[in-house]
Amino acid sequence: MEKKIIVTIGRQFGSGGRIVGKKLAEQLGIAYYDKELINLASRESGICGEFFEKADEKTSGSLFKSWTMGFSMNSAIFQSNDYLSNESLFQIQSDVIRKVASQGSCVLVGRCADYILRDNPDCVSVFVSASWQDRIRRAMEYDEKLTEKDAVECLKKADKSRASYYNYYTDKVWGAAESYDLCINSSLYGIDRTIDFVREFICTEKKGE
Amino acid sequence: MEKKIIVTIGRQFGSGGRIVGKKLAEQLGIAYYDKELINLASRESGICGEFFEKADEKTSGSLFKSWTMGFSMNSAIFQSNDYLSNESLFQIQSDVIRKVASQGSCVLVGRCADYILRDNPDCVSVFVSASWQDRIRRAMEYDEKLTEKDAVECLKKADKSRASYYNYYTDKVWGAAESYDLCINSSLYGIDRTIDFVREFICTEKKGE
Numbered sequence: 297m298e299k300k301i302i303v304t305i306g307r308q309f310g311s312g313g314r315i316v317g318k319k320l321a322e323q324l325g326i327a328y329y330d331k332e333l334i335n336l337a338s339r340e341s342g343i344c345g346e347f348f349e350k351a352d353e354k355t356s357g358s359l360f361k362s363w364t365m366g367f368s369m370n371s372a373i374f375q376s377n378d379y380l381s382n383e384s385l386f387q388i389q390s391d392v393i394r395k396v397a398s399q400g401s402c403v404l405v406g407r408c409a410d411y412i413l414r415d416n417p418d419c420v421s422v423f424v425s426a427s428w429q430d431r432i433r434r435a436m437e438y439d440e441k442l443t444e445k446d447a448v449e450c451l452k453k454a455d456k457s458r459a460s461y462y463n464y465y466t467d468k469v470w471g472a473a474e475s476y477d478l479c480i481n482s483s484l485y486g487i488d489r490t491i492d493f494v495r496e497f498i499c500t501e502k503k504g505e
Numbered sequence: 506m507e508k509k510i511i512v513t514i515g516r517q518f519g520s521g522g523r524i525v526g527k528k529l530a531e532q533l534g535i536a537y538y539d540k541e542l543i544n545l546a547s548r549e550s551g552i553c554g555e556f557f558e559k560a561d562e563k564t565s566g567s568l569f570k571s572w573t574m575g576f577s578m579n580s581a582i583f584q585s586n587d588y589l590s591n592e593s594l595f596q597i598q599s600d601v602i603r604k605v606a607s608q609g610s611c612v613l614v615g616r617c618a619d620y621i622l623r624d625n626p627d628c629v630s631v632f633v634s635a636s637w638q639d640r641i642r643r644a645m646e647y648d649e650k651l652t653e654k655d656a657v658e659c660l661k662k663a664d665k666s667r668a669s670y671y672n673y674y675t676d677k678v679w680g681a682a683e684s685y686d687l688c689i690n691s692s693l694y695g696i697d698r699t700i701d702f703v704r705e706f707i708c709t710e711k712k713g714e
Binding site: 308420423425471472473474476477478479480481484485489493496497500501 | 632634680683685686687688689690693694698702705706709
């Protein structure tokens, strides 16, 4: 039987972590989930995707008035006219992450997937960082209106938001080496060779296998 | 011409980072520096090794009364009857690190070598972490008198001390993924396969080479 591979990817904004994950999934011929998790969580719960998008990788404790999409009512958490917290949305998304990981090999980007799947023996967690120079360049390519100064602000804000989300929902620290199996600076060798290394790392057999 | 390889290894206490560095140097047939840096710094400066040992990877601002070893007087920093700060000892050790790195390929463990050599294009920085379970086991093997509870305390204290030293002397954060090129959890695949992976990573040609 072929080895099941579950890879979670945490990443600094502008590190190229998303593209590392996407290409890795393509090369391995396995499923890839990033924003796709929002659509799945919405379909599973019957809660409008907009709510998940608003709460995506954010911690703000604000409550969203819930409303149905009409086509699905299979979430026990959802009650029409109730208030739905970010914590509930996180729980729904966590269930979706566990479900897709149980179905087969996949790459999951962000959303605390490494923590949610911490007891899954097939899971290998990766974090991608990059130099400020590369991150600023990517941010300015992503939004051409950004000045370099704006880009730095934007990157700091994004890191802060991701860290806050991760640190709130897990008992680990976002971006700390000890929170992941492998952390890699994509600026050292570039995206393609970074993917090669990550692929080789995750395809290694674990101790005792 | 053969590629010059400078590898710096940061590590959690009990992670096996030291043995990863030592075996890596053996396999590559290159020099290895850990505590050896203390002897070299002592020889270079004429300051008793005891002072370097006391200040080793510690930040305490306490001053040590300096005294000569008599056999060497080639350090401009050293002045008989002066007081010598930990900062001065750090500077001497930094000069030694830069010197050995300029002389040839080597593996350097701890002592902020990644920061000291940040502008050295041959340098690749690695950080080794491990599971609590493995770290506790190693601490208890290292000192057989330790109970499991003592070992946990000892590990926490060692991490705190290393973090404090690193964060004081560098503008980076000890153990943060973004401070290193590669961070690896030695518990996932065990020490030998961790070494294989680090060796492969550091032997890759950098972008544009």
